[in-house]
Amino acid sequence: MAEVRLEHLRKTYGKVVAVDDVSLAIDDGQFLVLLGPSGCGKTTVLRAVAGLEELARGRIQIGARDVTRLAPGRRRIAMVFQSYAVFPHLRVYDNIVFGLRMARVPAAEQRRRADEAAELLQIRDLLDRYPAQLSGGQRQRVAVARAIVMRPDLLLMDEPLSNLDALLRLHMRTELKRIHRELRVTTIYVTHDQVEALSLGERIAVMQSGRIVQDDTPARVYDAPANRFVGSFIGSPPMNFLEGRLGARDGRAALSVSGQFLAVSVEAAAALAAAGDGAVLAGIRPEHITASLGPEPEALEAAAVAIEPLGAQTLLTAAVGAQVVKVIVPADFRAEPGQPVWLRVDGARVRFMDARTGGVIPLPGSR
Ligand SMILES: Nc1ncnc2c1ncn2[C@@H]1O[C@H](COP(=O)(O)OP(=O)(O)OP(=O)(O)O)[C@@H](O)[C@H]1O
Ligand SMILES: [Mg+2]
Structure with missing residues (x-):
């Protein structure tokens, strides 16, 4: 050895x-x-x-x-x-x-x-x-x-x-x-x-x-x-990448994603602003999104595209505007294709990347 x-x-x-x-x-x-x-x-x-x-x-x-x-x-x-x-x-x-x-x-x-x-x-x-x-x-x-x-x-x-x-x-x-x-x-x-x-x-x-x-x-x-x-490459389904642009909503930092808003912490907003021209990818694992059939505060409105039961859990494919997102939902989750769904993203788990290079944008306190 x-x-x-x-x-x-x-x-x-x-x-x-x-x-x-x-x-x-x-x-x-x-x-x-x-x-x-x-x-x-x-x-x-x-x-x-x-x-x-x-x-x-x-x-x-x-x-x-x-x-x-x-x-x-x-x-x-x-x-x-x-x-x-x-x-x-x-x-x-x-x-x-x-x-x-x-x-x-x-x-x-x-x-x-x-x-x-x-x-x-x-x-x-x-x-x-x-x-x-x-x-x-x-x-x-x-x-x-x-x-x-x-x-x-x-x-x-x-x-x-x-x-x-x-x-x-x-x-x-x-x-x-x-x-x-x-x-x-x-x-x-x-x-x-x-x-x-x-x-x-x-x-x-x-x-x-x-x-x-x-x-x-x-x-x-x-x-x-x-x-x-x-x-x-790692994770099945893989990480989702939502394209967005750094902006503000009601005076708070947010990422504009297909015409909607994803809240961003003050620290993250500062790091994203410093990193480039504001065009970023929000990398989100499918298990860090919760889906519901009714409106939720801070949720992205999407349309169900496909529902695939996988036994222990179900895979929901949804469209946020033109961007497709995969979400792991409970096995008993039901939705028809075309039906509106609301997606809440666990903000603390989002990994931001430079939209141009794909390289991660480190946030303060992480690497
Ligand atoms: N003897 C060789 N002559 C020319 N090119 C080679 C030779 N051996 C490997 N390569 C090239 O080198 C690169 C790396 O090959 P390698 O076999 O190390 O890949 P790998 O990661 O092991 O792929 P796999 O998962 O398919 O086994 C490839 O582009 C391959 O085409
Ligand atoms: Mg090999």
Whole structure:
């Protein structure tokens, strides 16, 4: 186990900049999730850390060692690939100890570590089988077992659950959390699934186009996205963005939104006025709006567009003028499309962003 520092990593393929100035510091034993859409450079970062990609720039430090120029085999890293990459011609046991054999670890020690890992991953009954005789989830466990028997300083996982069906994913997610709690191996876990990131990560680094745009706790990434991209990538349904212009109503600061007014605190108004020309986006999570069928003070009048029951709750889509808003409402909420609804926004939870750049406008007392 070790702390890990990635400094200014850059990777290019011809003219394509796959990874652009990525820096991360991961604490000893921490579980860091690298989250971002397809093609943003997640796998490239992981492969660079593993030593499988040559960097144009940057430095990688694991514990006290600068491994930037070390061969993959000397970095004390283990990697779990999306495709599992278990050997089909080897039994589970031989798959698990494969790396240990390569490293000429004594046979008794191989046995001991394999037993320990098999116990942890609950695959003790499968050690004599071939991979073809396993389910996807079991194969995935074998891949994880094979990585952890190496006692790596750093564990890298690239979308390890993406080949599993939804239920199995959920189960393995819980399992990975438990395994990490027991082993406390420093881990970088790559995914494009924001739910997986929120549930597994002790920290989340959000990537976009080769860069890290936010590096924070899951709660902060969700509640306080650094920009519009993060707000819309994380959360399902994503954060709403209402376009507005800073103004005043009855002598009080307010955001004019499609001809209506959204109250703004004095402090927020000052920050918004200082930030630019007054054109802002109000970023609002769907659960921070309450809908009612009658007029409410300070509510935005809207028209119901769609009502989608989701079991435990219902998703209301409504139009405020030409702007569409998604609202989480109680399961028993009823409205017909076209019917007027009133939306009250929890002002304290609004995240304001610059309408032009999408960057967050920090308010006093927050960041
Ligand atoms: N060998 C390569 N040659 C040229 N371009 C590459 C190569 N490998 C990756 N790229 C490009 O680098 C960028 C980052 O790719 P990468 O595989 O790291 O993305 P990713 O975030 O892992 O995406 P996904 O979620 O789809 O796996 C992409 O634009 C990709 O097309
Ligand atoms: Mg990838």
